[in-house]
Amino acid sequence: MARMKFLCDAERCIECNGCVTACKNENEVPWGVNRRRVVTINDGVIGAEKSISVACMHCSDAPCMAVCPVDCFYRTDDGVVLHDKDLCIGCGYCFYACPFGAPQFPQAGAFGLRGKMDKCTFCAGGPEADRSEAEFKKYGRNRLAEGKLPACAEMCSTKALLGGDGDVVADIYRERVLRRGKGSEVWGWGTAYGPGKPGAQPPAAGAKS
């Protein structure tokens, strides 16, 4: 069973913002709303600068779903967290609950009035009929219903951003780390892949990524 996830490889991301542009273009996201953005730490520090592309991570135990007072969220069979804009009241609780700052609120009018929440849909649309005009206007394109993956991941020039079934994403990333001979020291590696076989040799030093 597919469980859709994103993974951004900080060793590869070059902060080109291609994913941000692809998302904006594909879903015709309005001005002021960023479903995806690139975050850079240690900007300008040689050797220490790292960037990752961040959007909704489609959490398995999503805090936004837990706090929503009108219960507008739902999770699909593929593990994509979506919401119903007809139910959303734009309260902003999900924004406070989300550790990634994924929920966005368009300025709906004068005086800073907040519109209904908008976020990354994993290019899976929303409650309207799949691939319909109404769905596109409210939620953006439904690429999963077209047999495609999210535009951001497919457009990534360095393939830093991987999207799709979590198992396949993990396999691709694991192979990449083994080939380049580094990456397993990052936080979370042991949690994701375990300690490895006792006595296993690391790949040759200097392997290219």
Add this chain to the structure above:
Amino acid sequence: MRRAALALAVLAAVGIAGCGESEQVVVYKQGKYQGKPDTRSWDNAPLGAEQRGGNWTTGDRTSWETQIKSRQLSQNEYKRIEQ
């Protein structure tokens, strides 16, 4: 005394119920996920070849997942180089 204990027990039960989390398990029935209407990706017909939407059998989840997986493996450039 007994009445006070009973009231305390009821109060504790109500208090604990307030700490509960809403159910997040995926259940798809009658075209709805947790009460919200939506259709499943594999229930759509594939796009035409000119739109490069891939191929799967409408309503067959396994064939849709195979299509998505083949698309996903194209993100692995090692595989693309070796082919």
